[in-house]
Amino acid sequence: MKANKHPIAAATGHRLTTQAAYDVLSAGGTAVDACIAAALMACVVEPVLAGPMGGGFLMLAPLHGAPRVLDGFVQTPRRRIPGDVQQVEADFGDTTQIFHIGAGTVATPGLIPMLFEAHARAGKTPMRELAQPAIETARNGHVVTTLQAEVAQIAAPILTADPRTQQRFGTAERIMQAGDTLTAPDLADVLEVLAIEGPRLFTEGEVAQALLSLDGTVLTADDLRRYAPKWRDPLQMTRRGWQVSLTPSPSIGGAQIALMLDALPDQVTPALLHLAQIELLNLREKSDTTLRFDPTLAAELRKTLARHDARLRGTTHISVTDQQGLGAALTLSNGTGAGMIVPGTGIMPNNMLGEEDLLPAGPGSWEQDIRLASAMCPISLRAPDGSITMMGSGGSSRIRTALSQTALHLIDGMALEQAILAPRLHLDTLNGPVAAEPAEERWYDAIRALPADLNLWPDRAMYFGGVHAVRRSPRGQIEAVADPRRDGFAQT
Incomplete structure (x- = not known):
């Protein structure tokens, strides 16, 4: 930790994403300005994890005052019409998984309206300046990192579902690989116009019309035009x-993390972490728990879970703090992508209406x-x-375990870097194995004693999420730590 003449910090999942945020902060921009620049850059250099036609959540916390949450997540269509849904199978080596893609899986996107709403509330740098780094990078190209190439390989059945999609994320012969230079000239043009025209481009203008032109879409002009980001109390x-502020309903992540933080004692053991995860997974079916879960929180979580579960695969995160002490944390996702490119834009839209994790009853089971x-x-x-x-x-269902365990370590007195690097333990399903990272002998022995099969990873891994964090003290001391599990990069 160090004192900084200009107390600013940024931590994200890519060097260029962090640089975009940090440059805005250095020029006197607000934390919201920095998040916008970083989010647009993430759509360029983290293209499988973030997209302009996805959604997200923004947490704002002033140095003095109450935090607020801006909900820019996706919305289901206002009416039900038949849509085009395709099924693809991804091979993960020891298992396969079915994904649903196609125009009929695209939910009403919220990211761009959210960014402009946040800018109207707490931004000051002109949008043209905020978008310029992403525009230049999309037009001139960037070198694909090892992590982004690995993500692309996992999503290969989606990225190769259509020749135009494969061309966007690589070449006609193969998808992007580490060391390749990836350009997106159509996306650069869209971002340039967006910075001038504003969100109407995506809600009513040419980009909106291009999205609606996809064969088999279930979206209408009314869905796009009437979408509105929502400010919520955390x-x-x-x-x-410690005062902990989290995303409220209809997000389930905040309630899950709050229940764990509320019920677990100090200095938790692997056995207690395992028990807490079992009981969280059981909450949909049962009300009696061994741990003393807050009944109000548990009831709220059950209500949301009764409608749909939520685990997103394609997700990334941005944390910043500005010279005025405003902190911002933005998590954004494009799902796994719909496997097609919106004509003339270079954008693969979300596939949230096809995500089985969001809709356990299958595509088409969404409420209107x-x-x-999320x-x-x-x-x-x-x-x-x-x-x-x-x-x-980021990290799909591992978001709750990555963040709850990092928060527990922080509150128990660990330094920020130690808390993020500490080994993680995750239970994905009730009958599945416990996934765990390598740890010191005492911790490892406790994991081996758990009444469950053990899947011990050889090293820290992308699977366990990527916690990117910044901290500011009342005296202006700044710290930023980005998770190496997801190629994080921090700058102060």
């Missing part, structure tokens, strides 16, 4: 004097005109000394 709880639930959960933690930590994570 879900708040305390633990050992509602926000889908596991994404940007967090603000205010320590008893007034320090504020902003953090979040």
Whole structure:
């Protein structure tokens, strides 16, 4: 940790994403400005994890005052019409998984309206300046990192479902690989016009019309035009004097993390972490629990789970703090992508209406005109000394375990870097194995004693999420840590 003449910090999942945020902060931009620049850059250099036609959540926490959450997640269509849904199978080596893609899986996107709403509330740098780094990078190209290539390989059946999609994410012969230079000139043009025309381009203008032109879409002009991001009060709880602010319903991530933080004792053991995850997974079916879960939180979570579960695969996170002490944490997702390119834009839209994790009853089981639930959960933690930590994570269902375990370590007194690097333990399904990272002998022995099969990973892995965090003390000391599991890059 160090004092900084200009107390700014940024932590994200890519060097260029962090640089875009940091440059805005250095020029006097707000935390919201930095998140916007970083989000647009992420859509360029983290293209499988983020997209302009996805959704997200933004947590804002001033140095003095109450945090607020801006919900920019996707919305289901206002009416039900037949749509084109295709099935593809991804091979993960020891298992395969079915994905649903196609125009009929695209939910009403919310990311761009959310970014412009946040800018109207707490931005000051002109949008043209915020978009320029992403525009230049999309037009001139960037070198694909090892992590982004690995993500592309996992999503290969989706990225190769259509020749135009494969061309966008590589070449006619293969999808992008580490060391390739990837350009997106159509996306550069779209971002350039977006910075001038504003969100109407995506809600009513040429990009909106291009999205609606996809054969088999279930979206209408009314869905796009009437979408509105929503400001919400965060879900708040305390633990050992720490004030923790999380995403509220209809997100399930905040309630899950709050229940764990509220019920678990100090200095938790692997056995207690395992028990807490079992009981969280059981909450949909049963009300009696061994751990003392807050009944109000548990009831709210059950209500949301009764409508849909939520685990997103294609997700990334941005954390920043600006010179005025405003902290911002933005988590954004494009699902796994719909496997097609919106004509003339270079954009692969989301496939949220085809995500089995969001819709356990299958594609087409969505309720009309509602926000889908999400596991994404940007967090603000205010320590008893007034320090504020902003953090979040990608990682699908591992978001809840990555963030809850990092928060537990922080509150128990670990330094920020130690808390993020600490080994993680995750239970994905009730009857599945416990996934765990390597750890010291005492911790490993405790994991081996759990009443479950063990899947011990050889090293820290992308599977366990990527927690990117910044911290600012009342005296202006700044710290930023980005998770190496997801190629994180931090700058102060």
